[in-house]
Amino acid sequence: MKRIIITIILAFILIEAISQVRPARRRHYRAFEESTTLIVIDANPFTDFNDRLKEELDRFWTITPYEFITFDEFQRKRTSDKYSFMVLAEIKQRNVPHVYKFINFVLGDPDRDFNRMPDLGSAPLAFKDADEETYLYKMGTFVQFMQNYAEEAGRQQHMRLTRFLNVRDSRVQEMELWLLEKELAPQINTVEKIQEYYPYPVKIVTKEDIRQAITEKRKDVAFLHKIGPKGTLRVGKCWKFIVTTDGKVLYSNDHDVDATTYDALLIEDLERMAR
Numbered sequence: 001m002k003r004i005i006i007t008i009i010l011a012f013i014l015i016e017a018i019s020q021v022r023p024a025r026r027r028h029y030r031a032f033e034e035s036t037t038l039i040v041i042d043a044n045p046f047t048d049f050n051d052r053l054k055e056e057l058d059r060f061w062t063i064t065p066y067e068f069i070t071f072d073e074f075q076r077k078r079t080s081d082k083y084s085f086m087v088l089a090e091i092k093q094r095n096v097p098h099v100y101k102f103i104n105f106v107l108g109d110p111d112r113d114f115n116r117m118p119d120l121g122s123a124p125l126a127f128k129d130a131d132e133e134t135y136l137y138k139m140g141t142f143v144q145f146m147q148n149y150a151e152e153a154g155r156q157q158h159m160r161l162t163r164f165l166n167v168r169d170s171r172v173q174e175m176e177l178w179l180l181e182k183e184l185a186p187q188i189n190t191v192e193k194i195q196e197y198y199p200y201p202v203k204i205v206t207k208e209d210i211r212q213a214i215t216e217k218r219k220d221v222a223f224l225h226k227i228g229p230k231g232t233l234r235v236g237k238c239w240k241f242i243v244t245t246d247g248k249v250l251y252s253n254d255h256d257v258d259a260t261t262y263d264a265l266l267i268e269d270l271e272r273m274a275r
Contacts (some may be wrong), residue, residue, distance in 0.1 A: 024118035028081075028107050029154030032120055035084040035107065037066040040074045042088050048136060049088060053103075056140040059215070063147050083108045084120060086146075090128055098236050099128040100227065101135075105146045121149030127229055127236070137207040138225060140214040145247025172242055172250040172273055176201040178210055178223040185264040198270040214245045222250055228263035238263050242273065 024032070039057070042049045050068070057066060064084065069077070077083050089104035102124050106117040123142040125135040135142075181189055181204050188194045194202050205223075213221045222244050229236030235258050242251035251273050257263045 022109075022116045022118050024107060024120050024153065026154070028118040029120070029150060031081045032064070032084050032107055032150060033154065035064055035082055037061075037064045037084045037086065038069045038074065038077065039066060040071055040085060040087045041068050043071065047132060049132060052136045052139045053086075053143070056143045060140060060143045061147060063151060078108050078117065079110050079112065080108045085117075089122075091122075091124070098229070101125040101128055101130070103142055103146070105150075121146050121153065124227055124239070126227055133207075137211040138214070138223075140211070141225070141243060141245060141247045143247075144245075145243070148247055167249050167252040168272055168275070169250040172222055173200045175220055175222040175244070175250075176203055177242070177273075178203050178205045178213065178221055179265065180205065180207065180210075180224070183224055183226050183264055185262045185266050187267055188265070188270060194270060197267055198274045200274065218245050221245055224265055226263075226265065229257055230263040236263075240265055240269055 039053060054068065074085060074087065078085060084105070084107050087104045087106070089102050091100045091102045091104070092098075102122050105120045105122045107120055109117045111117070123145055125142070126132075177198070177200065179194075179202065184194075188197065191202055191204055210223050213223070222242050225241040225243050226238065228238040235256070237254055238257050239254045240252065241249055243249055251269070253269055253272065255261060255266065255268075
């Protein structure tokens with residue numbers, strides 16, 4: 001699949017931070033509500049992305065009709081606001097050398113610059129070279145996040161996307177926190193170690209457990225969505241989001257990964273969530 005390189009600042013969604021990003025306005029969301037959402041097929045024959053996205057759209061997406069199209073069809077239709085689009089894109093941060101995978105969720109626009117297509121609430125998946133197995137099991141949450149965000153933003157004027165930076169919602173303490181052992185710093189890689197810093201319900205689980213919780217629409221579960229350089233780079237930014245199964249952000253933070261700092265959830269994160 002041809003990739004779109006778009007310059008942005010990364011949060012859980014595109015954030016309103018540089019001039020090339022065009023956050024959707026209220027009129028764009030009104031147009032979106034009347035649109036057909038077109039999902040651009042990843043032409044990679046070895047990927048499970050298309051099948052998993054279709055499965056979760058069939059399960060959760062209710063806000064607009066949707067169809068799957070090729071990249072060439074996207075090129076022909078992207079200038080019309082009769083269509084909204086989901087495109088697996090490679091996103092580059094300004095002043096940072098790293099590139100990220102996103103589901104880029106945008107509205108069609110006459111401006112032919114990809115960067116100027118109104119963003120409806122794109123979802124970051126992983127570092128560019130990360131294996132898709134690091135995010136496919138969470139696809140149902142990404143689908144719900146995009147839908148919920150479009151519905152919420154469409155009802156509010158001048159919504160600031162930067163509200164997803166440094167989130168700390170005490171409701172996380174009311175839920176069972178599900179974590180993958182390999183995404184935890186060694187100092188907190190067991191439930192017993194975690195509860196020295198976070199005295200609320202927590203469970204070490206598998207990817208399949210999380211996928212099943214999403215499918216079952218578990219309201220009592222929140223889990224970690226981590227985007228980090230492990231396996232792709234030795235250094236970089238580690239982004240951490242605690243989300244509900246339907247994609248609501250309860251906690252977000254980031255830190256720099258280097259020789260002394262793990263690409264993982266840290267003690268400091270647990271302490272912040274416990275306050």
